[in-house]
Amino acid sequence: MSDDSTVPREPVPAVVPPPAWVPPAPSAPEPPRSQGGGRAFLFGLAGVLVGAALAVAVMLALVVPGERTESPSSSLQQTATQTAPASIEVTGDVTFAEAVAAKATPSVVFVQIEQLRFDPFTGRTVARAVGNGSGVIIRPDGYILTNNHVVAGADRLVVSIGAEDVTATVVGTDPSTDLAVVKVDRTGLPAAEIGSSAELRVGQPVVAIGAPWGLEKTVTAGIISALGRSSVAESASGLTAYTSLIQTDAAINPGNSGGALCDAKGRVIGINTLIQSTSGAFAGIGFAIPIDFAMGVADEIIATGRATHPFMGVATATIDESTAQRFELPVTAGAYVQSVVSGSPAATAGIQPGDIIVRIGNAKIESVEDVFAAVRSHKVGEQVEVEVVRGRKRLTLKATLAADTGRR
Incomplete structure (x- = not known):
């Protein structure tokens, strides 16, 4: 095997998949494999942190099986067609989380994963929602950054922008970093303000935005718990390297994958990707891919259709x-x-x-x-x-x- 592949391994105890929000439930995963010594417990495209002094648990990719959970329309959804993010201003009784939510939420979209199935009763091929994740609008002309594990296996992607559902096409994927770029045929979209992950500090406040369990435009707040976490996971497409991850205690759950982790000024500093949990639900430990790295991959995908490493x-x-x-x-x-x-x-x-x-x-x-x-x-x-x-x-x-x- 090359340095971007894997080798046969001995089995370790099976892990628990994240629970489904609505039927159908996901099929049981095959027992994962380890390099020996119980080093890695995997599910989907996620793995136990390498070299981190953490209790043994399960790293889970954050995709929800099933359809979206409908939520009432809100002013945030109504403003999703604005062409620029709002300026952030914390005054009076407005908290930083409120200000960040007002600025950044319009730039985070709901991504519905659909697969085509033959219906024997009608004799037609029909689309069925099989899961959902999130994405971040990175350019006003329709480019959206998300996780590869959000779009992998989809026959069709439907992105919700404000009150409108739009079919998206995959520009390119990079399974080895778990990143992907999709595009919708729209202009004037509210692109996120992209921050920098180069000078983040442990303890600084952050806000996570996404669609946990299909609940669109959910906002949670926390801090950066640690920096520089690294993980390697195995999937059908090979190994995925998660390097220099941002650890946060802002609540993220299945469905948050591809969503935004923002700083106190409403700038995107990471793409929410994994949680560490024994149950499949949030347990206080979530991880985001640093935005500097993610945007480098995204820019290359947009320019060439793929990323090099x-x-x-x-x-x-x-x-x-x-x-x-x-x-x-x-x-x-x-x-x-x-x-x-x-x-x-x-x-x-x-x-x-x-x-x-x-x-x-x-x-x-x-x-x-x-x-x-x-x-x-x-x-x-x-x-x-x-x-x-x-x-x-x-x-x-x-x-x-x-x-x-x-x-x-």
């Missing part, structure tokens, strides 16, 4: 303590290099089959997932140090990462 060119397998003892390896944790892609950055750096990777950059390597996450935390063209164990020697090699174009 750093590539090193190694096929690895996880080494744990039992494997190390069985094969008398010199270390008890790392990523064993099974093969090296000819002409790849790894080959140029001198990495060889049989090497054990124990560090990439500043990241300690203990598994295949760690290799994937570490490579993805860098940029194309960046030179990184790769520490390997070869026999009884430790070597520090330097690899200049290339683009993964055509390697998916």
Whole structure:
């Protein structure tokens, strides 16, 4: 396997899927697989945090099976056709959350996922709502940023903008980062003000906006609980790297996926994506993809239809303590290099089959997932140090990462 793929794994106990808001209930997931040692408990496109000192729980992708929950029309829905976000002003008894909601809510849309089914009674193909998520309008000419797991498997997407339901088309998806861009044929939309995730602080107030359980334009408030969380998850399309996630205690639930995490000035600083929970419902720990990274992926998708990522060119397998003892390896944790892609950055750096990777950059390597996450935390063209164990020697090699174009 290459550094953007996975290897066979031993089964771990099955996890609980997020509960459905309305029927039909989702089919039971197959038991997830782990790299050994109980490192990862997965559901859908979500995984337990890598390298974070957290209690074992389940990381869940936030998509609600079923149809939307109808909510009464509101002034926020009525203003969703404005062409620019409102200015934010906290005065008198107006809280920051009220001001943020007034400014940012019109830019967050409800995304309904539909699949086409043949109806034997009518002899026609009909569309059936099978789930919902959220999205953020990033350009007034109809471009909307959301999660890949929101749009994956959809035959048709319907986006609610104000009181209008509009069919959306997928511009491009990037399963390896769980991001996607869709577009509606509309202009003059209320594009969100995009902030920056570069100078966020733990403890600063935030607001999450989305459609949990199908409840459109739901606003919750909290703080940034932590920064720099990382996670790797496995799906049918390969591995997904969640790097430098924003952790928040603002309540987010299934249906919030693709929605906005905003700062106190109403600027979008993250795309709500995952929760950590043993029940499938919010338990005080949610995660958002930083907006600086998300917009970089979105801009590339809009320009080219896809996103590129750093590539090193190694096929690895996880080494744990039992494997190390069985094969008398010199270390008890790392990523064993099974093969090296000819002409790849790894080959140029001198990495060889049989090497054990124990560090990439500043990241300690203990598994295949760690290799994937570490490579993805860098940029194309960046030179990184790769520490390997070869026999009884430790070597520090330097690899200049290339683009993964055509390697998916």
